Amino acid sequence: MHPRVRRRFMETLAVLGIIATTLFGASPARADYAAMMQPASGRVTYVVGGCPSDPRPTHMGIDIAGPGGAPIVAAYDGVVTTRVVNFGTSGYGNHVLITHASGYTTLYAHMQQAPAVVLNQFVTKGQTIGLIGHTGNSFGDHLHFELKRNGANIANQGYSCGQTVTRGHAIAMDFPGLQSNATRTIHETAVHGVAWKRMSTGQQISSSVFTTVNMGTGWGDILSSSGGYLWHTLVSGGRWVTLNSGLSLNATSMSAVNVGQASPQILAVEDGRLMHIWGDSNGWHKGWTGIHTTGKVSAVVMANNSIQAMINQGGTLYQVWTGGGAWHIASSGQPVGDAFEAVYMGGSAPQVMTVLNGQLHQIWATSTEWVTMSTGIVIAPGASLTALNMGGGWPQVFTAEAGNLYQTAVMNGSWTRMATGTQASGPIDAVYLGGGEQPRVYAAE
Ligand SMILES: [Zn+2]
Numbered sequence: 137m138h139p140r141v142r143r144r145f146m147e148t149l150a151v152l153g154i155i156a157t158t159l160f161g162a163s164p165a166r167a168d169y170a171a172m173m174q175p176a177s178g179r180v181t182y183v184v185g186g187c188p189s190d191p192r193p194t195h196m197g198i199d200i201a202g203p204g205g206a207p208i209v210a211a212y213d214g215v216v217t218t219r220v221v222n223f224g225t226s227g228y229g230n231h232v233l234i235t236h237a238s239g240y241t242t243l244y245a246h247m248q249q250a251p252a253v254v255l256n257q258f259v260t261k262g263q264t265i266g267l268i269g270h271t272g273n274s275f276g277d278h279l280h281f282e283l284k285r286n287g288a289n290i291a292n293q294g295y296s297c298g299q300t301v302t303r304g305h306a307i308a309m310d311f312p313g314l315q316s317n318a319t320r321t322i323h324e325t326a327v328h329g330v331a332w333k334r335m336s337t338g339q340q341i342s343s344s345v346f347t348t349v350n351m352g353t354g355w356g357d358i359l360s361s362s363g364g365y366l367w368h369t370l371v372s373g374g375r376w377v378t379l380n381s382g383l384s385l386n387a388t389s390m391s392a393v394n395v396g397q398a399s400p401q402i403l404a405v406e407d408g409r410l411m412h413i414w415g416d417s418n419g420w421h422k423g424w425t426g427i428h429t430t431g432k433v434s435a436v437v438m439a440n441n442s443i444q445a446m447i448n449q450g451g452t453l454y455q456v457w458t459g460g461g462a463w464h465i466a467s468s469g470q471p472v473g474d475a476f477e478a479v480y481m482g483g484s485a486p487q488v489m490t491v492l493n494g495q496l497h498q499i500w501a502t503s504t505e506w507v508t509m510s511t512g513i514v515i516a517p518g519a520s521l522t523a524l525n526m527g528g529g530w531p532q533v534f535t536a537e538a539g540n541l542y543q544t545a546v547m548n549g550s551w552t553r554m555a556t557g558t559q560a561s562g563p564i565d566a567v568y569l570g571g572g573e574q575p576r577v578y579a580a581e
Pocket residue numbers: 182195197198199279280281
């Protein structure tokens with residue numbers, strides 16, 4: 137963005153009575169639907185209290201019958217507050233209790249081996265903590281999973297007898313306060329000299345719903361939905377600031393793009409609807425696109441400066457575009473993973489990078505159909521992903537896996553995944569500032 141345009145944008149914010157502040161004390165809170173992920177794959181053979189065919193009033197958890205030796209992952213970020221090694225035949229056997237934010241705890245019992253984590257270790261959502269087994273009071277390989285808030289069993293809100301669940305998929309229930317109340321610090325990871333380095337911006341948001349965009353300032357602009365408002369974190373006057381835009385927003389997903397105007401444009405999912413957000417000299421505006429969705433959205437700018445987006449709605453990829461003064465949506469027919477991002481590489485539709493079946497996949501449109509192909513790159517369960525176009529004809533991908541940041545790109549004709557040597561545990565989003573530099577990766581954690 138031209139400096140004068142940037143200044144006008146900042147003045148617009150000032151006119152709106154916008155105050156630079158952090159989000160401490162911001163008001164709560166959505167229900168954080170589906171914030172936790174399934175810790176294991178298998179069939180639910182018992183819920184809390186047993187099943188109609190076999191009531192067990194003293195049974196306090198969800199039994200997920202899966203193959204012995206299969207991974208068990210942490211359902212959410214937290215701290216290991218109990219770790220027991222017990223190869224005997226009583227109680228929970230080898231097990232782990234993780235304490236999360238806002239009074240939530242999860243317990244994972246009957247592990248085949250000693251837990252793969254240590255006491256007081258901070259673990260991230262999707263991190264492998266042990267293997268399915270049948271130690272303790274167990275008659276076959278299964279995970280006994282307890283999910284409580286303030287000591288009360290709540291797992292039956294998200295599980296039913298006979299259901300089949302998949303490790304890494306979302307647990308379909310509300311987790312009030314789990315994400316929204318957690319204060320996160322925005323970190324920036326970029327190449328300085330010859331090495332990737334991770335630094336704190338010093339800016340805090342109380343949300344994991346954020347998006348970054350290159351507005352030409354030399355840093356990423358970060359937009360987040362927290363405490364009922366749209367917030368804007370950016371470098372102004374040589375320092376990072378976080379501004380309340382004054383626009384009310386309760387987004388569960390959002391994605392910002394630069395269409396060559398003074399302020400970013402944003403597509404956001406709010407209350408089951410896809411909203412279009414833009415700023416001008418009169419402030420920020422929000423309008424409904426006419427599209428219903430509860431999914432995750434990722435927007436791109438096309439060659440003609442129009443916006444398109446890809447949406448993960450229930451594991452299926454949809455394309456959103458504008459034409460004739462209206463927004464349109466159509467299914468691509470392709471499966472898409474929880475971790476995905478759209479990127480514009482040319483042509484009439486965005487490409488998508490996603491994790492499916494534990495591998496990084498590329499999805500694109502030919503003139504007649506959508507195509508999905510595996511890159512062959514293995515990605516850890518629960519990874520956060522961001523993709524960008526840095527030229528060269530192939531997208532580049534960053535993944536935050538089990539606390540570490542990786543870069544995946546096509547090198548010498550083959551997909552290659554490289555450790556950056558830096559940490560990233562939260563959701564990530566990256567911007568490419570041009571000039572052949574490496575991107576800047578932002579994480580809220
Ligand atoms: Zn059980």
